[in-house]
Amino acid sequence: MVRKTKEDAELTRQRIINAARTVFLTRGVSRSTLEHIAAQAEVTRGAVYWHFKNKTEIFxxxxxxxxxxxxxxxxxxxxxxxxxxxxxxxxxxxxxxxxxxxxxxxxxxxxxxxxxxxxxxxxxxxxxxxxxxxxxxxxxxxxxxxxxxxxxxxxxxxxxxxxxxxxxxxxxxxxxxxxxxxxxxxxxxxxxxxxxxxxxxxxxxx
Amino acid sequence: MVRKTKEDAELTRQRIINAARTVFLTRGVSRSTLEHIAAQAEVTRGAVYWHFKNKTEIFxxxxxxxxxxxxxxxxxxxxxxxxxxxxxxxxxxxxxxxxxxxxxxxxxxxxxxxxxxxxxxxxxxxxxxxxxxxxxxxxxxxxxxxxxxxxxxxxxxxxxxxxxxxxxxxxxxxxxxxxxxxxxxxxxxxxxxxxxxxxxxxxxxx
DNA sequence: TTATATACAAACAAGAATGTATGTAAACAA
DNA sequence: TTGTTTACATACATTCTTGTTTGTATATAA
The missing domain is CATH 1.10.357.10 (Tetracycline Repressor, domain 2)
Incomplete structure (x- = not known):
């Protein structure tokens, strides 16, 4: 089930940001991987890379x-x-x-x-x-x-x-x-x- | 040329600590690898592992x-x-x-x-x-x-x-x-x- | 209605970093 | 003098992480 509406996509983006907050907080920025963040947001790294260039941009x-x-x-x-x-x-x-x-x-x-x-x-x-x-x-x-x-x-x-x-x-x-x-x-x-x-x-x- | 005296070994240890200071400062603790530190100290990782258990102990x-x-x-x-x-x-x-x-x-x-x-x-x-x-x-x-x-x-x-x-x-x-x-x-x-x-x-x- | 772009998932390739295991030459003790 | 330990260097195996590539179902525009 892919290809969401624009609103859905924006929601995914926000979930990734929120997930990053949780992961950064517990593991520190450096030790946090995009896989950690993706898992916390319940998406794959594919989604993360779609919305952000890399970890720095999420930060x-x-x-x-x-x-x-x-x-x-x-x-x-x-x-x-x-x-x-x-x-x-x-x-x-x-x-x-x-x-x-x-x-x-x-x-x-x-x-x-x-x-x-x-x-x-x-x-x-x-x-x-x-x-x-x-x-x-x-x-x-x-x-x-x-x-x-x-x-x-x-x-x-x-x-x-x-x-x-x-x-x-x-x-x-x-x-x-x-x-x-x-x-x-x-x-x-x-x-x-x-x-x-x-x-x-x-x-x-x- | 290995097997230094105790004094030499202590000197190596100090050089590793000083090297770590330089490397930590420029790359941050997380991004600093033991290889970086060893290179800066002009030794190999072997020497580092001999003197310290891991990066945390150097810190x-x-x-x-x-x-x-x-x-x-x-x-x-x-x-x-x-x-x-x-x-x-x-x-x-x-x-x-x-x-x-x-x-x-x-x-x-x-x-x-x-x-x-x-x-x-x-x-x-x-x-x-x-x-x-x-x-x-x-x-x-x-x-x-x-x-x-x-x-x-x-x-x-x-x-x-x-x-x-x-x-x-x-x-x-x-x-x-x-x-x-x-x-x-x-x-x-x-x-x-x-x-x-x-x-x-x-x-x-x- | 169809072509295209979107919003991802999944697979792939490559390098980095770690810890450990092994090798070794010299210091030191007996 | 010889055996043992020290102080490393070197090699290896494994895991992690990243970035990219490819695949694909669907929303949307025309």
Missing amino acids: YALRDRAFLPLIDRMYDTLAIQTDDIDPLTQIENSLSDTINELNENIEMRQIYEIMMIKCEYVDEFATVLQQILNNCSNITEKIQLAYERAHEQNLLTPTLTPHTLALDTHLFFSGLLHMWVKDADGSRFRHQAKQLIQSHINLRRK | YALRDRAFLPLIDRMYDTLAIQTDDIDPLTQIENSLSDTINELNENIEMRQIYEIMMIKCEYVDEFATVLQQILNNCSNITEKIQLAYERAHEQNLLTPTLTPHTLALDTHLFFSGLLHMWVKDADGSRFRHQAKQLIQSHINLRRK
Whole structure:
């Protein structure tokens, strides 16, 4: 029974992507073979090769489904300028939202885990790392702008500049994401991630 | 020309470990074969199998040479109790020392890079991740003790508890290490790592 | 209605990587 | 001096994995 409709084919494609997520997560990207992925998706390698050039392209598809959307979302949350909410709370919310999304969205969580501790950034994957770094820079810039607004509104302790505060926050959040992902049983960081974010921001409030 | 002395054999062993470092760094752990490593060390796979059971054991040897010593060193620096130096500066120094070591010691730097972005933490490697997490907990505890001393000496802004401060610092430093490693050209974080540490601590000073 | 393109399955060929088994020359012990 | 062990090199067998090729039933366009 072959030759499905376009809708069926798209469904197969999605099943392959989802299968790859499961397989990557348990075996790591390198040790995952197209046969593993095909079996998990209940198709043959023929189907996988029809939809994707190779394993790398499946990885890219996975990244596009989770990593980029979450970055965009964070970026957007930070970029909004409103008077309803003070800039510090805005930063806090955007960080918390990201953690929320990871908590509630299994797919997101698993893809992040794959990208952080189940993937080796060499050759074709090295470019992915550069893209991540660039996104980080953009996020940091937005955070800095928010801190500048906070500074104008006289909300900050006068110790550091908005630029330095933004870098510190970025590093804090990078660390949090990494530890959040690694803390699989949730005992160390996951259960208190939001309080940690709140504390981090409170340390800056006048 | 075979059958070297014990000293020669130990030298071969070290050459294999060093070769593995180079190969892991450029090809990632998974894509590195024992043939690659042997070639880089200018021996045959026979020599490699003589000294190591498999690739995993070489990886462990690498970790033992860099990761554990640096953790221990940081731990020791934090554990010292002295009146010469205030506890906040002590934390700052221990973080800076670690960055210093990474700056000056190519071997350390490369092994950290391998462990952070050139290795997939699945199967045999998953246990390594747990060990790292445990070490992190110990470090955080030591940082907390230092903050408690700082609190007793009335050096801290009263916003957060020593416990929360320690977690925030730990997350900051985790993020810094990750970005430091990923920032290969040094333009984003490496050149200002020490200032960032100093700022991070200054934010806590009364 | 028929020709063609689609969406796969199945088979094939080739290379890579691993682990092991065997060979061997020199160091070392007795 | 000789036997044994060490420290490898070499050869072999096996398994895995990949990419490609071929086959085919059916949706769809003309």
